Amino acid sequence: MDKNYRFEPELMTDLINSLKRLPGIGIRSARRIAYHLLQHDLKGASILSSSLTKAVENLRNCKGCNGFTEYDLCYICSNQLRDKKLLCIVETPTDQNSLESSHSYKGLYYILMGRVSPLEGIGPKELSFHRVLDRAQDGIVEEVIIATSFTAEGETTAQFLIDMFSNKDIKTTRLARGVPAGSELEYIDTGTIAWALLERKQVG
Amino acid sequence: MDKNYRFEPELMTDLINSLKRLPGIGIRSARRIAYHLLQHDLKGASILSSSLTKAVENLRNCKGCNGFTEYDLCYICSNQLRDKKLLCIVETPTDQNSLESSHSYKGLYYILMGRVSPLEGIGPKELSFHRVLDRAQDGIVEEVIIATSFTAEGETTAQFLIDMFSNKDIKTTRLARGVPAGSELEYIDTGTIAWALLERKQVG
Numbered sequence: 001m002d003k004n005y006r007f008e009p010e011l012m013t014d015l016i017n018s019l020k021r022l023p024g025i026g027i028r029s030a031r032r033i034a035y036h037l038l039q040h041d042l043k044g045a046s047i048l049s050s051s052l053t054k055a056v057e058n059l060r061n062c063k064g065c066n067g068f069t070e071y072d073l074c075y076i077c078s079n080q081l082r083d084k085k086l087l088c089i090v091e092t093p094t095d096q097n098s099l100e101s102s103h104s105y106k107g108l109y110y111i112l113m114g115r116v117s118p119l120e121g122i123g124p125k126e127l128s129f130h131r132v133l134d135r136a137q138d139g140i141v142e143e144v145i146i147a148t149s150f151t152a153e154g155e156t157t158a159q160f161l162i163d164m165f166s167n168k169d170i171k172t173t174r175l176a177r178g179v180p181a182g183s184e185l186e187y188i189d190t191g192t193i194a195w196a197l198l199e200r201k202q203v204g
Numbered sequence: 205m206d207k208n209y210r211f212e213p214e215l216m217t218d219l220i221n222s223l224k225r226l227p228g229i230g231i232r233s234a235r236r237i238a239y240h241l242l243q244h245d246l247k248g249a250s251i252l253s254s255s256l257t258k259a260v261e262n263l264r265n266c267k268g269c270n271g272f273t274e275y276d277l278c279y280i281c282s283n284q285l286r287d288k289k290l291l292c293i294v295e296t297p298t299d300q301n302s303l304e305s306s307h308s309y310k311g312l313y314y315i316l317m318g319r320v321s322p323l324e325g326i327g328p329k330e331l332s333f334h335r336v337l338d339r340a341q342d343g344i345v346e347e348v349i350i351a352t353s354f355t356a357e358g359e360t361t362a363q364f365l366i367d368m369f370s371n372k373d374i375k376t377t378r379l380a381r382g383v384p385a386g387s388e389l390e391y392i393d394t395g396t397i398a399w400a401l402l403e404r405k406q407v408g
Contacts, residue, residue, distance in 0.1 A: 007278065007280050008301075009272055009273050009279075010274070011258050011259045011262055014255045014258070014259070015255045015256060015258075017255075018251045018252040018255045019252065021245065021251070021252070022237045022240070022248070022252075023236060023237060024233055024236065031298060032227060032228065032298070033226050033227060033229075034259070035296065035297055035298070037256070037260075038259060039317050039318075044225045045259070045260045046256070046257070046260055047222045048225070048226075048252075048253075048256055049253045049254075049257045049260070050253075051215070051218045051221075051222045052219060052241070052252055052256075053253045055216060055218070055238070055242060055249070056241075056246055056253070059216060059242055068213055069213050070213050074211065074213070075213075093212075093239055094236070094239065097212075100211065114243075
C-alpha cells in the first residue's frame with residue numbers, strides 16, 4: 001500500500017499519526033482505531049481526549065514510591081496501616097498491581113519505572129537509583145525486598161540494587177524463585193526446576 | 205489479577221478505561237499504554253488528546269461519498285478530473301485507500317462504512333443503503349462498481365446491492381475474482397483456483 005494518502009483529510013492523518021505513537025500500535029491498528037472512533041464512537045473519542053488531558057495535567061509521581069498519584073503521596077504511601085519497615089522495589093506499577101493482588105504484602109513500595117537495560121542505554125543513573133537509596137535510608141525501613149522480574153534485565157537490575165545496598169545497614173531480600181503454585185512439574189521448564197532444587201527448603 | 209486496584213489513582217483508571225474502549229485494545233494493552241504515556245511520552249499524550257478533539261469537532265461525512273472530510277465534499281468528490289460516470293462502492297475508507305493506491309481507478313466512490321452482518325444486526329437499513337441508491341441515481345452515474353470484500357459478509361453486502369440496483373437503469377459490475385497478480389498457482393487456495401477457472405477469460 002502506498003503510504004501517501006494525499007486524499008485523506010489532514011486531521012485524520014494527524015489523529016492516525018498520534019495513535020501510531022502509542023506502544024504496540026502500528027499504522028494499520030492506528031488507522032482502524034481512528035476510523036472506528038470517528039464512525040462509531042465519537043463519545044469514546046471525546047472521553048479519551050478528556051481523560052488524557054486530565055491525566056497529563058493532574059497525575060504526578062508519588063514522593064514516597066515514585067508511582068502515579070493525584071496527590072503528594074499515593075493511597076498506599078499515605079495509608080497508616082501499612083508496615084513502614086518493609087520497602088518492596090518493583091519495576092513498574094503493573095508489577096505493583098500483581099503484588100497487591102496477592103494480598104500477601106502489607107509494606108510499602110518503590111517503583112523504579114523501568115529496568116536496567118544496557119542495550120537501550122538505561123542504567124542506574126537513568127532510573128535514579130540514588131532516590132531508591134535515599135528512600136530506603138529514611139531510618140524507618142528495615143528490609144528492602146527486591147521484586148524485579150526474573151528476566152535477564154530484571155536480574156541485572158536486581159544485582160545493581162543488591163550491590164548498592166550491600167554496605168548499608170539494611171536487610172536486603174529477593175522474591176523466591178521456584179515452581180509456580182498449582183503447576184505440574186511435568187510442564188515446568190528445566191531452568192525453573194534447577195532453581196527450585198538449588199533453593200529447596202527444609203520442611204521436616 | 206484482581207480487577208479492583210483500589211489504590212490506583214482515579215484519573216489513571218479513567219484513562220485506562222477510555223483506552224480499553226478502542227477496538228483491539230484489551231485491559232493489559234490499555235494499562236501499558238497509559239503508564240507509557242504518563243511516564244515516557246507526556247507530549248504524545250497531549251498531541252493525541254488534541255488531535256482527537258480536533259478530529260471529532262471538525263471531521264464529518266462527505267456529502268458525496270460518505271467518507272471523512274473537513275469540508276462538505278472530500279478531496280476526491282470535489283476533484284473535477286475524476287470520472288463522475290463511475291461510482292465504486294466500498295466497505296471502508298481503508299478499502300478506498302487500497303483502490304486509490306492501485307492508481308487504476310479515476311471514478312468516484314461511495315463508502316458504506318461497514319458491511320451487512322446479520323449476526324451483528326447490521327442490515328441494509330443500518331448502512332443506509334437508500335443513500336447509496338440516491339447517490340447513484342443522480343443522473344450522471346452510469347456504472348456502479350461493487351468493490352466489497354470477497355468474504356462471507358462482503359458477498360452478502362454485494363448481493364444486497366446487486367438486488368437493489370437490479371431494476372434500475374444503471375450498469376452494475378463487481379471486481380474480478382481470480383489468482384492474485386505475481387502469485388504462483390502452487391500456493392493459491394483451491395477456492396480461488398475454482399473461481400479463476402469458472403471466470404476464465406478468452407484471450408485468443
